[in-house]
Amino acid sequence: MTGEVPLWEVFIRPRNGLAHRHVGSLHAADEVMALQAARDVYTRRGEGNSIWVVPSKAITASDPDQAAENFEPGEKIYRHPTFYDIPEEVGHM
Amino acid sequence: MYSQGLIGADGRTEESPEFLAAFQARIDAEEKIEPNDEMPEGYRRTLVRQIGQHAHSEIVGMLPEGNWITRAPSLRRKATLLAKVQDEGGHGLYLYAAAETLGVSREEMTEELLSGKAKYSSIFNYPTLSWADIGTIGWLVDGAAIMNQIPLCRCSFGPYARAMIRVCKEESFHQRQGYEIVMTLARGTPEQKAMAQDSLNRWWWPSIMMFGPHDADSQHSDQSMAWKIKRFTNDELRQKFIDATVPQAEFLGLTIPDPDLKWNEEKGGYDHGPIDWSEFWRVVKGHGPMARDRIKARKKAWDDGAWVREAALAHADKRRARKMAAE
Numbered sequence: 573m574t575g576e577v578p579l580w581e582v583f584i585r586p587r588n589g590l591a592h593r594h595v596g597s598l599h600a601a602d603e604v605m606a607l608q609a610a611r612d613v614y615t616r617r618g619e620g621n622s623i624w625v626v627p628s629k630a631i632t633a634s635d636p637d638q639a640a641e642n643f644e645p646g647e648k649i650y651r652h653p654t655f656y657d658i659p660e661e662v663g664h665m
Numbered sequence: 666m667y668s669q670g671l672i673g674a675d676g677r678t679e680e681s682p683e684f685l686a687a688f689q690a691r692i693d694a695e696e697k698i699e700p701n702d703e704m705p706e707g708y709r710r711t712l713v714r715q716i717g718q719h720a721h722s723e724i725v726g727m728l729p730e731g732n733w734i735t736r737a738p739s740l741r742r743k744a745t746l747l748a749k750v751q752d753e754g755g756h757g758l759y760l761y762a763a764a765e766t767l768g769v770s771r772e773e774m775t776e777e778l779l780s781g782k783a784k785y786s787s788i789f790n791y792p793t794l795s796w797a798d799i800g801t802i803g804w805l806v807d808g809a810a811i812m813n814q815i816p817l818c819r820c821s822f823g824p825y826a827r828a829m830i831r832v833c834k835e836e837s838f839h840q841r842q843g844y845e846i847v848m849t850l851a852r853g854t855p856e857q858k859a860m861a862q863d864s865l866n867r868w869w870w871p872s873i874m875m876f877g878p879h880d881a882d883s884q885h886s887d888q889s890m891a892w893k894i895k896r897f898t899n900d901e902l903r904q905k906f907i908d909a910t911v912p913q914a915e916f917l918g919l920t921i922p923d924p925d926l927k928w929n930e931e932k933g934g935y936d937h938g939p940i941d942w943s944e945f946w947r948v949v950k951g952h953g954p955m956a957r958d959r960i961k962a963r964k965k966a967w968d969d970g971a972w973v974r975e976a977a978l979a980h981a982d983k984r985r986a987r988k989m990a991a992e
């Protein structure tokens with residue numbers, strides 16, 4: 573369809589030093605307008621100090637139907653420090 | 666796992682005093698520097714080199730441990746070792762990506778590693794001769810790396826600091842699994858305990874060398890401290906590591922191979938004997954027992970992987986062409 577205004581995903585850095593986090597989406601005709609709109613929509617209350625906009629169609633997401641295979645909970649407990657028996661006398665490690 | 670005192674940093678920079686002062690003010694205010702911010706050339710160059718060395722160390726560090734995966738003594742140990750080595754590969758990736766934000770490409774960094782231009786932690790140029798070495802590496806080498814990496818979580822360069830936070834979190838089982846291996850051996854048969862002691866004897870000095878030259882001999886360290894790339898000096902980190910590790914060895918009934926090691930009540934830390942820096946520099950410059958093998962293995966992996974990279978790109982092209990044809 574022509575005349576459709578593209579969708580953008582908006583990411584905001586909440587504070588100095590933190591990574592950008594996804595906060596939502598918006599429609600805008602190009603990246604400049606997307607940035608302006610993102611500032612107006614998503615940072616009216618000091619939510620951050622840096623914005624990224626990414627065309628939504630540039631995002632490839634995992635298949636929710638495969639979540640069980642992809643993110644099996646409780647798997648590979650040996651990746652966690654508590655799996656290993658270190659006597660308390662040894663102190664923090 | 667693995668970072669060490671930066672080798673050969675060069676913080677020289679030629680910007681105007683006003684620019685440098687404004688940059689320093691940002692650093693002093695604990696602002697994080699992000700990739701698109703203006704920064705002194707020396708800051709960028711130091712970080713590219715440091716993050717690159719760190720990334721290479723994670724990647725090369727997989728080799729000595731990978732050597733024992735097929736010979737781990739139980740399924741539990743094998744699963745753990747596989748998981749650890751896989752983590753190290755991931756750490757290499759996070760770090761290469763952080764360096765890439767500074768305008769250097771992954772391919773350039775890889776080429777510098779393979780040509781011997783880029784350095785990596787000297788510790789990986791030693792061989793893993795027995796299973797006990799897998800325990801000792803986790804305990805000492807990951808232990809030393811953690812000591813180094815925790816302050817890097819507060820590095821002034823945002824992408825490096827954030828990569829370090831993720832790395833440190835993943836790192837937390839590495840040292841414990843190593844200590845558990847050494848403890849199992851130390852409480853085993855006399856032969857097993859001797860294996861643990863032999864391993865400690867071989868890895869102790871290389872481990873404390875991981876923190877890099879003494880502060881007095883570490884030329885560019887002051888600039889890195891001022892820019893808050895570093896938060897502690899080499900000697901401060903080494904001291905912390907020794908103070909934390911000596912009681913851990915005592916608990917196991919193992920002896921640290923340094924006859925001069927003794928508690929210094931006044932400073933509240935251990936004094937240690939002289940470090941053989943000629944060995945350190947020899948190993949850094951690629952004369953360690955395993956240096957040639959390490960680079961050969963990396964080069965082989967890179968060359969053997971060439972067809973995979975080509976095939977993946979060809980496959981992506983084919984898929985794109987099919988999709989376009991269908992549209």
Ligand SMILES: [Fe+2]
Nearest residue numbers: 666667753756
């Ligand atoms: Fe690591």
Ligand SMILES: [Fe+2]
Nearest residue numbers: 666807836839
């Ligand atoms: Fe590690």
Ligand SMILES: [Fe+2]
Nearest residue numbers: 666667668810
């Ligand atoms: Fe590391």
